[in-house]
Amino acid sequence: MSDNWLNKINWSDDGLVPAIAQDAQSGRVLMVAWMNREALKQTAEKAEAVYWSRSRKKLWHKGEESGHIQKVSEIRLDCDQDVVLLQIEQQGGIACHTGRASCFYSKLENGQWVATDAVLKNPDEIYRK
Amino acid sequence: MSDNWLNKINWSDDGLVPAIAQDAQSGRVLMVAWMNREALKQTAEKAEAVYWSRSRKKLWHKGEESGHIQKVSEIRLDCDQDVVLLQIEQQGGIACHTGRASCFYSKLENGQWVATDAVLKNPDEIYRK
Numbered sequence: 001m002s003d004n005w006l007n008k009i010n011w012s013d014d015g016l017v018p019a020i021a022q023d024a025q026s027g028r029v030l031m032v033a034w035m036n037r038e039a040l041k042q043t044a045e046k047a048e049a050v051y052w053s054r055s056r057k058k059l060w061h062k063g064e065e066s067g068h069i070q071k072v073s074e075i076r077l078d079c080d081q082d083v084v085l086l087q088i089e090q091q092g093g094i095a096c097h098t099g100r101a102s103c104f105y106s107k108l109e110n111g112q113w114v115a116t117d118a119v120l121k122n123p124d125e126i127y128r129k
Numbered sequence: 130m131s132d133n134w135l136n137k138i139n140w141s142d143d144g145l146v147p148a149i150a151q152d153a154q155s156g157r158v159l160m161v162a163w164m165n166r167e168a169l170k171q172t173a174e175k176a177e178a179v180y181w182s183r184s185r186k187k188l189w190h191k192g193e194e195s196g197h198i199q200k201v202s203e204i205r206l207d208c209d210q211d212v213v214l215l216q217i218e219q220q221g222g223i224a225c226h227t228g229r230a231s232c233f234y235s236k237l238e239n240g241q242w243v244a245t246d247a248v249l250k251n252p253d254e255i256y257r258k
Contacts, residue, residue: 005240020149020158027156029149032212044237077242078232079225083161085233096208103207104214108173111134113206 006037010082017084021049021095024073024087030095031103033062035084047072049086066126068092099123135166139211146213150178150224153202153216159224160232162191164213176201178215195255197221228252 009017016034023030033051035043039059042050046061049070053060063069074087096103098119105117138146145163152159162180164172168188171179175190178199182189192198203216225232227248234246 002240005237005242008242018147018161020161022156022158027151029151029158029214032147032149032207075237076233077235077237078161079227079229079234080232083233085158098208100208103209104205104212105208106206108134108204108206111131113134113137 003041006041008081009037009040009077009084010080011037012082016052016054017082019043019049019051019084019086021070021086021088021090024089028102029104030088030090030101033060040084043072043086044075049088063091066092066094068094068126070095094120094126097123097126099126132170135170137210138166138169138206138213139209140166141211145181145183146211148172148178148180148213148215150199150215150217150219153218157231158233159217159219159230162189169213172201172215173204178217192220195221195223197223197255199224223249223255226252226255228255 011017015036018032019035020032021030034054036052039050039052049062049072051060069091071089072086076085099121100117100119105115106113107116140146144165147161148164149161150159163183165181168179168181178191178201180189198220199217201215201217205214222230228250229246229248234244235242236245
């Protein structure tokens with residue numbers, strides 16, 4: 001399989017593109033993370049989400065520590081070729097490092113951010129030291 | 130209403146944050162654009178999406194030319210406070226400047242990006258000169 005499709009992406013100056021992970025069943029937006037060329041290539045090959053960790057400066061196969069693998073059923077690109085959208089199945093039902101289903105758990109209510117979603121699992125239990 | 134909630138955002142060095150617009154009914158991700166502080170403030174006040182156009186370097190009240198206003202029913206923020214998620218009702222059913230429902234109309238199939246979604250309206254008819 002040719003890698004030409006990777007050349008279509010408008011990579012940022014840092015060589016990255018943001019990727020949205022959406023639950024393929026519920027449609028819920030679970031998280032946004034970054035990918036470099038190799039991360040997106042591996043994501044397509046493995047059909048599992050691989051991101052680029054900007055803090056750790058390395059490839060991050062989502063779930064490698066937590067077991068919370070994201071099975072990827074579809075990859076889309078937007079009209080500016082600078083945002084990727086993944087349809088995924090979230091293993092363990094937890095995408096967020098806080099132990100919640102989605103990273104978007106804060107909702108604006110009357111001028112305040114309110115954490116509306118429950119913590120499903122203690123992060124200390126997710127990431128064993 | 131205090132503006133303190135705007136201080137919680139991790140604005141980029143350029144003072145921007147990406148905002149995802151999701152159809153509140155279908156759950157479809159329609160587009161991603163950028164907001165500065167004023168754009169997000171106006172979005173909350175008007176309950177209509179206002180973005181920051183990086184190319185035109187000005188506030189962009191989505192639909193101001195096309196009539197394709199986005200009514201905002203919910204604003205969420207992710208765990209890193211650096212991505213905003215809007216639940217919207219898309220007036221006219223067209224979010225993309227190409228005349229499609231969603232900007233994410235290209236799908237990766239066998240190593241190629243394929244435009245899978247129909248153009249609902251000719252862009253020349255949307256943006257009258």
